[in-house]
Amino acid sequence: MPSDELIQRVRSVVAKNKGVPVDAVSLDSTFEDLGMDSLDAVNLLFALEEEFDVSIPDHEARTINSVRGMVTGVETLLTKKSTDAGTSG
Amino acid sequence: MHRVAITGLGVICALGKTTKDFWASLQQGSVGIGPITAVDRSFLRFQNGAEVRDYNPLEYFEPKQSDLMDRFAQFAVIAAKEAVKDARLDLTPELCSSAAVITGACAGGQSSEDQGFYDIYRANRNRVHPMTIPKTMANAGASLICMELGITGAAFTISTACSSAAHAVGLGYSMVASGAVPVALVGGSEAPFSLGLLKAWEALRVVSAGTCRPFSKDRSGMILGEGGAVLVLERLDQARARGIKIYGEIAGFGMSSDACHITHPSPDGAASAMQRALANAETAPEQVGYINAHGTGTEVNDSTETAAIRKVFGAHAEKLAVSSTKSMHGHTLGAAGALEAAASVLALHHGVLPPTANYTTPDPACDLDVIPNTARTAQVDCCLSNSFAFGGLNAALVFKRA
Numbered sequence: 008m009p010s011d012e013l014i015q016r017v018r019s020v021v022a023k024n025k026g027v028p029v030d031a032v033s034l035d036s037t038f039e040d041l042g043m044d045s046l047d048a049v050n051l052l053f054a055l056e057e058e059f060d061v062s063i064p065d066h067e068a069r070t071i072n073s074v075r076g077m078v079t080g081v082e083t084l085l086t087k088k089s090t091d092a093g094t095s096g
Numbered sequence: 097m098h099r100v101a102i103t104g105l106g107v108i109c110a111l112g113k114t115t116k117d118f119w120a121s122l123q124q125g126s127v128g129i130g131p132i133t134a135v136d137r138s139f140l141r142f143q144n145g146a147e148v149r150d151y152n153p154l155e156y157f158e159p160k161q162s163d164l165m166d167r168f169a170q171f172a173v174i175a176a177k178e179a180v181k182d183a184r185l186d187l188t189p190e191l192c193s194s195a196a197v198i199t200g201a202c203a204g205g206q207s208s209e210d211q212g213f214y215d216i217y218r219a220n221r222n223r224v225h226p227m228t229i230p231k232t233m234a235n236a237g238a239s240l241i242c243m244e245l246g247i248t249g250a251a252f253t254i255s256t257a258c259s260s261a262a263h264a265v266g267l268g269y270s271m272v273a274s275g276a277v278p279v280a281l282v283g284g285s286e287a288p289f290s291l292g293l294l295k296a297w298e299a300l301r302v303v304s305a306g307t308c309r310p311f312s313k314d315r316s317g318m319i320l321g322e323g324g325a326v327l328v329l330e331r332l333d334q335a336r337a338r339g340i341k342i343y344g345e346i347a348g349f350g351m352s353s354d355a356c357h358i359t360h361p362s363p364d365g366a367a368s369a370m371q372r373a374l375a376n377a378e379t380a381p382e383q384v385g386y387i388n389a390h391g392t393g394t395e396v397n398d399s400t401e402t403a404a405i406r407k408v409f410g411a412h413a414e415k416l417a418v419s420s421t422k423s424m425h426g427h428t429l430g431a432a433g434a435l436e437a438a439a440s441v442l443a444l445h446h447g448v449l450p451p452t453a454n455y456t457t458p459d460p461a462c463d464l465d466v467i468p469n470t471a472r473t474a475q476v477d478c479c480l481s482n483s484f485a486f487g488g489l490n491a492a493l494v495f496k497r498a
Binding site: 065 | 299
């Protein structure tokens, strides 16, 4: 399970990007609920990469269409990042 | 209004460094896409591009001359010289003072600018090369063509992203048709393989990590390409009087603006450009046999373009052959409309329709006859070439067999 802190950070990135209150963004919100088009999605992916210092591959980005998907994706990338840092360090 | 003939072609791109090689590759369905060599690929998520292979500027220019020209401008000059020679144009002082030169360029001399910025921001130098500005400017191609050939007539550059060269060809067509100029050299060039620009394309998430598969269900984005193409346009009666080979006619030109979204295309805008081009050519949709599609290979472009074609052509869409040659020469941005104008008129001239390469799987959202993978022998009398730009600025050209 992703931590509450991670969920909050993703929600606030989405909220800031869409210009809506954090309360309007739930874990179950879809891109459609949030009224996001393809360019909004690209901007949001960039904001997430900046927030978490990860690189989100295009093929993974394409499968995500909800806040829950973003949280799971970011969590996976963060886990991979800490594992990579552990093995290379 | 005068009828307008295409009497000369010059092309340099990933498919070859001459029009002859370009056409041979298109006919064979050869793909000019491979690992990018211009920059360190380890910085990039995508790895492939359509570069001009084994290109040595010193085969075309004196060292002192080539130092003054960005790669994109070199491509413009190389294509223009081939086109003028092909058209056997006699560049008399009279013609030089009345001919027009119109080029398309989207990014301009990005490699030169990138180098300058690298020197400042990364290498911590406090000066850049003094030629950075004249090498970077988008009109360098038009200026250098004029200097090389001694043309002193109307000359300018159009920058409408991926429609740049189609707008340039269309404007030149309009100027010759109206009698404003007797001859126009029109086309475009691009050399987008600089790291800064590639990173910007990466961020937009429209470039494929694999290859360009227009209209195929498994398409995953565009592939950037570089190159240049120039067409010599002149009045049909004048071309006939000269007894010169005529590739075909430009019969119509249509433009539109989506006025909708900065990156997402609109089927209505695309359809309007096609309808206006057909109206300008006084041609019924049923007379068109082939469309050289914008066909970038992105999810959205190809389905939107299919919808637009269906809107314009109705039941006749079932009888149309449609292909995207970007599957072979990549998306050359500001040069795309010129490369594809050359491909279109060569298809009419030779009676062979180039294929959509890399095609694997039908997509219900792109349910047109896309000439998958193998060129088709077919004598088509009239074809259309589409260019749709980011920013929603669209251009369509109608070509007819001479």
